[in-house]
Amino acid sequence: MKLITRINVTTELESNVLLPCLFDPDLFRSKLDINSSADWSHINTSVQHIAELKVNGESMFWNNRHGRIKAFSAQSGSLNFSILINKVQSSDLGLYQCELFRDINCSLAYTEISLALVEFSLFDNWQLVVAAAGGGLLLLCLISLCVYYTWIKWQALISSPVEHGSYNCQDNIPGQTDEVTYASIVHKPSHHQESEVLANKTPANASEFEHVNSESVLYAAVKRRDK
Incomplete structure (x- = not known):
């Protein structure tokens, strides 16, 4: 049995993801017959057999995850045995193996697909980070301007001179000069x-x-x- 490819696939929960499994017809067509097929299995804590996809377009599922796993039977004749998982759950994560058989006991090759959750990266999402930082800086500037304006108004209020009236204890006679x-x-x-x-x-x-x-x-x- 020959390992053809090892593929890493990332996804998010509740999303749909395609697990690719393709073999080169030029390498295996002469070795295949009407009963040849590709068997899918999920290797997590244990080995779970998922489906058997034959080159003649027939398919059989042992565990289609309540109808969430779909196959493309029309593509099997060209040795495309990819499957689609809808609404990914945490239980769907792990290592998958797609193995090509000429008949029941003759394995020709296999492909490994690792399914994992996508990781959030600040470097990959630099535009989001820059936008968030810019918004925070703008908000800080607005707050600073409000505080400064309030402080200026308060300083002007407390520094305003208080005018007092001028009162004399004795009244002068109008027109009379100082004596x-x-x-x-x-x-x-x-x-x-x-x-x-x-x-x-x-x-x-x-x-x-x-x-x-x-x-x-x-x-x-x-x-x-x-x-």
């Missing part, structure tokens, strides 16, 4: 009964108080403001 009053207070010797207070709207000349050098003189200025 300055100078007051001179002369302290006389203790034998006098009282102090003399002189109030003038203009400062007094120093010569007028030369005779009171020994006494202290206090000037007070009072300024009035308009409202």
